[in-house]
Amino acid sequence: MTNNFKPSPPQPWLDNDAIAAWIFLAPALILLGFFLLWPMAYLVYLSFTSGSFTLTGIHWIGLRNYLRLALDPDFWQVLGNTLYFTVATVLPSLIIPLGLGILLNQSLALRGLLRTAYFIPSITSLVAVGLGFRWLFQTEGPVNALLNFLGFASIPWLGSTTWAMPILILLSSWKQLGFNMVVFLAGLQAIPPSRYEAAELDGANSWQKFWYITLPGLRPTLIFATITTAIFTLRSFEQVYMITGGGPLNSTNVLVYYIYEQAFALFDFGYAAAAATVLLCLTLVLVYLQLKTSGDES
Known part of the structure; x- marks a missing residue:
């Protein structure tokens, strides 16, 4: 043949x-x-x-700027601040929008109005929001006035190394809430209703449906929301610039603001570029993880 x-x-x-x-x-x-x-x-x-x-x-000058970074305690403090700020912002920026998305995915009165209201922070200027938060949490501001009315002592929110960073985290989480909620809503609507109907026939309760159907169905959406929120947080500048200026005692200085200080306050462009390259590498790692997980899903 x-x-x-x-x-x-x-x-x-x-x-x-x-x-x-x-x-x-x-x-x-x-x-x-x-x-x-x-x-x-x-x-x-x-x-x-x-x-x-x-x-x-x-x-x-070769690797001298990177050696300075490795030996600079201020840089390591800033890197620790950035890690704390990123993790503490990402967690509530995922949990709260997920809960809101599940609630708004159901048939509720004024659902369209609530979606719009929750999305407004995402389109609001960070500079304007930063000014508003600085006014709210200043020593003689409305938040302390409310505390005094309730019988509590005033707290130096923006002058405390303990409380200044949580204020920035609160602002950033509030800013990201609407965008992530819309992302989760899109993911929830992509889950076939027949899965929930089959689970109800098998006697599954609400928690079991959430754990075994909703979360697995939202896995690509959760990965996307986590990485985009982390990238948004890593590039945070406006809130630090408008509210704390990196203080007190460098406790709220994050990587982007540190780069800005080195480049445009101290005019040490090479050193600032080295720090920016570190930030670029961190961002590229996150982008790689997103592309890899998206490829695995397909």
Whole structure:
């Protein structure tokens, strides 16, 4: 028996379809490279230099900026603040919107109005919100006035190393609440109702339906919300700038504000670029985790 199978000839790397695709993609790729890839590459280059953008210029110093970061106790305090701020913001920014999403996914009166009300913080300016929180929690502000009315002593919210960071966490969690709630609502509506009907026929209670149907069905949504909230928190600047300025005693100084101080207050651009490169690496790790988990889901 003869084998009449003939291997197909190799396809050219650039056929008409590939050329057309590259032509259509070229404007977007050029803009992406100019406004994203080139600044990232230049940032990494600056992290190996010292000097300023003046007549003296910048000069190559190798890994000296990274060695300074490793030996700088202020940087490690800022990194610890950033980790504390991120974890403490992500947890309530997931739990509260998930509960609200489950409630609003049911047939409730004024459901549309409540969805809009909860989403308003996501579209509110962080600068305006920061000014509002600073007014609320100042020493003679409304929050302390309420405490005094209830018979409690005033608390120096923004002047305390204990309470200043929780105020920033409260603001950031409130800001992220509406966006995550909408994300969870979309995920909940993608779960087939037939699963809940089958669970009810098997005698499952509300907790069992939540644990065995809702949570597994929301796994991709939970991963997406967790990583996007972590990225939002890592780049936090406005709330620190408007409310605490990194104080008191550096207790609320997070990585982005630390980079801003080094670059535009001390004009140490190389050192600031090294710290920014560390932040970039942390963000890229989160993006990689999101892409990997999304790929596993598909």
